[in-house]
Amino acid sequence: MASHAAASGRKGWRMSFCLSNPLPCARALSPRGRSMVNNLKSYLRRAEFAALVAMPVLLAGCNPADFPASTFAPRSDLGHWVQGVYLETIVWDSLILALICGLIFLLLTRYSTRAREDQPGPPPPHGESIELEIAWTAGPALILLFIAVPSLRIVFRSQPATPPPHSLIINVTAHQWWWQFDYPGLGVETADEVHIPVGRPARFLLNSADVIHSFWVPGMGGKRDVIPGHVNELTFTPDTPGEYIGECAEFCGLSHANMKFRIFVQTPVDYANWLANQTSGPRNANQGAAAAGEHVFLTSACTTCHAIKGVSSGYIGPNLTHFGSRTTFAGSIYVNTPANVAAWIEDPEALKPGAQMPPLGLRGKELDQLVAYLESLK
Ligand code: HEC
Numbered sequence: 001m002a003s004h005a006a007a008s009g010r011k012g013w014r015m016s017f018c019l020s021n022p023l024p025c026a027r028a029l030s031p032r033g034r035s036m037v038n039n040l041k042s043y044l045r046r047a048e049f050a051a052l053v054a055m056p057v058l059l060a061g062c063n064p065a066d067f068p069a070s071t072f073a074p075r076s077d078l079g080h081w082v083q084g085v086y087l088e089t090i091v092w093d094s095l096i097l098a099l100i101c102g103l104i105f106l107l108l109t110r111y112s113t114r115a116r117e118d119q120p121g122p123p124p125p126h127g128e129s130i131e132l133e134i135a136w137t138a139g140p141a142l143i144l145l146f147i148a149v150p151s152l153r154i155v156f157r158s159q160p161a162t163p164p165p166h167s168l169i170i171n172v173t174a175h176q177w178w179w180q181f182d183y184p185g186l187g188v189e190t191a192d193e194v195h196i197p198v199g200r201p202a203r204f205l206l207n208s209a210d211v212i213h214s215f216w217v218p219g220m221g222g223k224r225d226v227i228p229g230h231v232n233e234l235t236f237t238p239d240t241p242g243e244y245i246g247e248c249a250e251f252c253g254l255s256h257a258n259m260k261f262r263i264f265v266q267t268p269v270d271y272a273n274w275l276a277n278q279t280s281g282p283r284n285a286n287q288g289a290a291a292a293g294e295h296v297f298l299t300s301a302c303t304t305c306h307a308i309k310g311v312s313s314g315y316i317g318p319n320l321t322h323f324g325s326r327t328t329f330a331g332s333i334y335v336n337t338p339a340n341v342a343a344w345i346e347d348p349e350a351l352k353p354g355a356q357m358p359p360l361g362l363r364g365k366e367l368d369q370l371v372a373y374l375e376s377l378k
């Protein structure tokens with residue numbers, strides 16, 4: 001058979017016809033090419049079948065507890081608002097999808113033309129309709145507007161111009177690759193783990209010490225850029241006590257994926273106890289290995305980067321005043337155990353690529369004492 005292009009006398013046409021409808025092209029192929037196309041089709045059919053069978057099995061393996069960073073379990077006012085818009089959008093999008101699939105089906109069954117030997121190409125287009133052009137430009141624009149309005153409303157609700165009464169203000173400073181939390185007026189500073197009481201609005205004022213990061217706690221909803229030299233804000237009221245994982249959501253360098261943090265939402269009583277402990281100085285390390293460790297700390301370079309209330313005033317790294325009371329460290333990626341902390345001090349880079357803390361060559365007994373001291377800082 002002569003090529004389609006020759007039959008129709010139009011050049012570019014064959015290309016687009018092949019993409020939208022490969023069958024006539026397969027016919028134009030040699031017997032070998034045709035059998036390759038047929039093989040490919042049967043492989044695809046088998047792969048589709050396998051995927052359909054495997055899907056329920058794979059989904060059955062999903063346990064919500066394995067997905068602590070899920071946005072499907074909102075635990076704050078903001079989280080619920082976000083999910084509301086999300087569900088609304090999915091419902092409307094599904095209706096539009098059904099409408100479009102219906103139209104495609106209708107067009108395929110009622111208006112399709114088949115290629116024939118004597119007339120292999122589709123009929124020429126019928127010209128242009130300005131009404132149709134306007135309709136399919138305005139339609140999607142309206143749909144986007146429909147989604148944008150409630151989304152923008154939530155953005156503004158999550159950063160009210162006047163803070164809600166009784167809100168707890170927390171200054172957040174993002175660093176490569178950890179989070180600093182200050183409670184202004186309370187004299188509390190912590191890293192990677194922040195405590196807030198349930199039912200009380202928490203207002204996070206976000207700033208960065210280096211590059212652009214993004215503050216995101218999926219369970220609390222929202223996500224906000226953290227920009228150097230500019231204070232962004234995110235306000236929400238948690239409604240359920242618990243531990244919520246957060247993470248940096250803007251690529252910020254080598255250990256971006258190791259820049260997590262935790263929000264502990266506590267009952268008012270638990271929060272008050274935590275706060276009372278944080279505002280009192282660290283427990284005195286006046287005996288045993290911990291006391292010897294304090295000496296190691298004071299006589300090494302640790303003091304230039306780390307503050308411990310009443311002991312040192314470094315400011316480059318996390319405040320260690322109550323390090324022993326934290327459950328995790330180094331961007332909340334390691335559990336706070338003596339073995340992990342010892343490994344960290346020996347070689348931070350080995351545990352966290354790009355970590356901006358140098359190894360200081362501490363080993364053996366000195367290292368053990370230092371770790372005992374840090375863990376004693378409850
Ligand atoms: C040049 C500055 C610098 C020096 C010196 C330094 N650190 Fe660090 N340290 C850091 C930085 C920065 C981090 C945060 C790393 C990260 O999580 O990405 C850190 C993290 C830590 C952490 C984990 C804290 C947390 O809550 O995540 C501990 C513990 C620690 N350092 C102990 C020490 C000890 C002990 C010494 C002395 C032997 C020391 N550091 C020396 C900069 C320093």
Ligand SMILES: [Cu+2]
Pocket residue numbers: 174177212213214248249250251252256259
């Ligand atoms: Cu980051």
